[in-house]
Amino acid sequence: MRKSLAALSALLVFAACGDNTGGSSSESESEATPAATQEAAKLPAKFETGVKVALVRQLASGDFFQQWLLGAQEQAKALNVDLRISDARNNNDQQATDLQRAIDQKPDAIIVDHGLAATVSPLIDKAVEAGIPVVAFDVETENPEVISIQQSDEDAGKRIGEELVKGIGGSGDVGYVYVAGFAPLDRRNRGWDEVKQANAGVKQVAKFGKVSDSTANDTQEQANAVITANPDLKAVLAPYDEFAKGVVNALEQANKTDVKVYGADISTPDIGVMTKEGSPWVATIATDPANVGRVAVRAAALKVNGDAIDREVLIPPSIITQDFLKENSIKTLEDLRAKLPDLNTQDTATADWIPKS
Template identity: 30%
Template sequence: MTFPMKRGLRLRKTVAAIAAGLALGTAALSSASAQEKTVSFPVDKKTIGYVDLIASGAMQRRFYSYFTAGTDALGWKVIFQDAQGDPTKANTEAINLINQGIDALVVSCADSAPMRPALKLAKSKGIPAVQAGCPMTDEKAWDASFPLDDAAVGHALGEYVGKQIGNNAQVGILGDTVILAGKIRTKAVKEGMAGAKAVIVGDQSVNLTDIVGNSRKIVSTYLTANPDLKAILAVYDFFAAPAGNTIKSAGRADKVSVYSFFADAVNVPYMKTEGSPLKAVADGPVEQVGLLAVDQLLGHFKAEKPFDSSAAQRLEVPVEIFTLENLPPAGEDFLTPYPVKKYIDQYKEKWAKEYGGN
């Protein structure tokens, strides 16, 4: 099922580990050495600091993989830092990177408020600060911000879930109040389910520093208090497996389904495990925002172009629903249903036209 909407690392974990509800580790995410550029025009060497709020999220890996596909093509070096779900740590890591003399700061999904000291320091040093991946409470705090369209994917999932669970079914939500994306997805999912008149029995925020344990605790509470519970909505991909495993442990996998976002390195293998409660995810080539960030930085450095945050709204991102019937193959190195080659080739062609004569 596809919803035609306009908007806008590899890892090695066994299916058994994912089925146990473990968040992906960050060993496969590391600082990237400067590569030999593959574009034909001259490009100055740059070092980009990249801070990820929560690199254990498989979707975050998709953002980073697209970003580094772009920086690799340009021969730029990337220094990667993982804040492990702690916004305060994200700010500290960003400040450390700025003091190391990076040429630009890119942050994925740490919101504006906790990042203000780092953003102020970057501005004082003339270092551009760009956000890629999530909506911000204060977009203007950044030189540019490129979020995916969480409302579009959320509404698409909500519509699908509403049709699957039927009218007046009980639904529990694993939400988030730290990242604005979680709030937007929750609201959009509820709107998408409005026609089914779903009964929301709980909408609790998961502690991002204890994803597995807290997700299990919340789902257990929902199951105990609601014997007729029909579904769990996990607003982030890394909530889905802990939710599903809790449902299986309670012996209710035949009655309670899990729905979430992104056919990624966590959800695809988990959906394929025997008796998995995870029934569907909404997805689209949303990681294009990572390449867009590189494109905007190149324009800034190469031609002194102003940053354009509205560029994310012009990305073509069709949203589709993945179920067990149409899941992509998930080999050992699987990351995304949308291989980066198509998109990096488009950008390299664009860059050659814009900068090939320079």
Template identity: 35%
Template sequence: MKSWKVASAGILTASILLTGCTSEQDAVAQKTETKTVHAEKSTDKTKITSSKKIPSQLQKPLKIASINQFSIGTFSSQYVSGVKKQVEEFGGSVQVYNADNDLSKMAAYVETAINQQVDGILIDHGRADAIAPSVKKAVAQGIPVVAFDSDINIPGVTVIDQDDYSLAWNSLRTMAQDLNGKGKIVYVWVGGFTPMERRNVMYEAFKKRYPNIKEVARFGNASQNTALDTQSQMEALLQKYPNKGDIDAVFAPWDEFAKGATRAIQQAGRDEIKVYGIDLSDEDLQLMQADESPWKATAATDPADVGKMQVRFLYQKAAGEETPQVYSVQPHLVEKEVLPSSKISMSEMGKYVEGWGKSDAAESPWMKTLKEASK
């Protein structure tokens, strides 16, 4: 298994800026012996054929539950697409549960997955105070669990994240540089979500680092129509601040916020206002690439790549391999100026942003064989 990296340069920056951020705990998952067998390829498509290189625990198709706090926007849909694609490539099946931002429903879905005796559980977002008891129950019953963008801290559960501190700081620092350290900004934010809380930590540090950049307004809420709601709120704010110089930039640490703010600014013809965001999807790319788009930069990871990585960690756990307690995905800064004039998709981003979508984390030698055997 290739080595994994837990820390990044952005986190080192965050640790210098902040004193009070809690550190993640070391990996505690125990390493167990991997057994293998050999057999001829079967013509039965419902079974994964045996191979000397495939761990014995994976000689049958795995049944996976993917439990998501919400499914809002194209980032979430591309993340789920990545999860499904990787599970299917490994010959397994995945049932996706969307809790519609209801944490009690999310916990209930974990219980459902346990009762259905799934082979593994993927957690997307969620808060420990609501779902930790159910997750602990799954671990106690020997069900591998891997979480994404959650504050869960349970021995044996691998938690991956987008390095939210680095994401926020990369975007904020770019905005500060473009403003030359002075200006008036709008902050679009909502609490109650682990990644948003972490990004807000960096925003608070940013205000201390750049005291001449003043927040003139703040708003934000999460709903099934977040982008549209944000657009309406931004339109009202632009009417309140109608003059050039009233607002210089918008910091929107979620692409749904950035989309809404961008469209409002475009429709109002306020091209002097620039948008700096977090996250990226195909829809976001179209907005950024548009002529005279105010969306200047975003810090992001590839959501589909994150979903695939999470699945690989889960399969490693199912195979009895050691996995880290925490893993931070290396984020990228994507600036409008590096994008081509012709429209591109997320699958083409690697041509313009080095390292995009090419993570080899959680790769084991037997995975290639498993894919071949599962065709």
């Protein structure tokens, strides 16, 4: 995350993060069609003839990752970029194989979307040594040549944690969904730790979670046990939308109506869950995942063209409450973008020659 923060989760996201579950890699190519607009005519010569970018993903399941990819593909099409996608399905060994394959194919640039530092950092360094521009989204890397994009996750963890503290009146038992090893979740965890240290009345009575190809279902199973074991639970912090949905499902199954859920990330399905009658999911902190995907592709394009770009690109998230969604009759991400312009990232990592998508 550079000092022009764009941006949390669990990965958010999730940001994303993960355990070494098995899974074969799937690959696809997006058809690159030159945009028939005046802006397309201004593309640098190398883009007019076509640019190849490898997108190496740790995980693609879940609303955040799907929306992120849609945004990346739209921006790639507008730039006449052939985006070659691999999905390791949360198998870290497979992601290493995918990244090595991308290096061997010598694309014009590589985007690494999430991944364990121990797995991908040595290969990121190898790509840089081979002269391939690299953009890393929610990946810990110290290589000064790599453009690092993140959602200001530590700040996100702190802010949604503070929202939780306010929502439970400053004290009470809370549960926490967290899996170590995923860069965005680790950073959000640091923010949450800061909140706990500043609020002695908040007692974290349980920590649980799993990142997988079915994160929401796996989290729900664990949440069932936590809810049963902690009858005085006031809230759960679940800083990744798949975590939050799993906890919501568990609470609804247990008919628990007095426990609040605080999450991270946003999508149209998430909005549906948050605005459902009686939903315990009362607030989330998020960026627009599709816009973040666009930023990653634009950053790669800038590197390919030799344009200046900050090493760290931070995308600041926004707090989105259930009340805000309901009061503004927001049902989709499109509705949310119209009502919350802070989610717009069109001016992040861009240039006059880059068409808007």
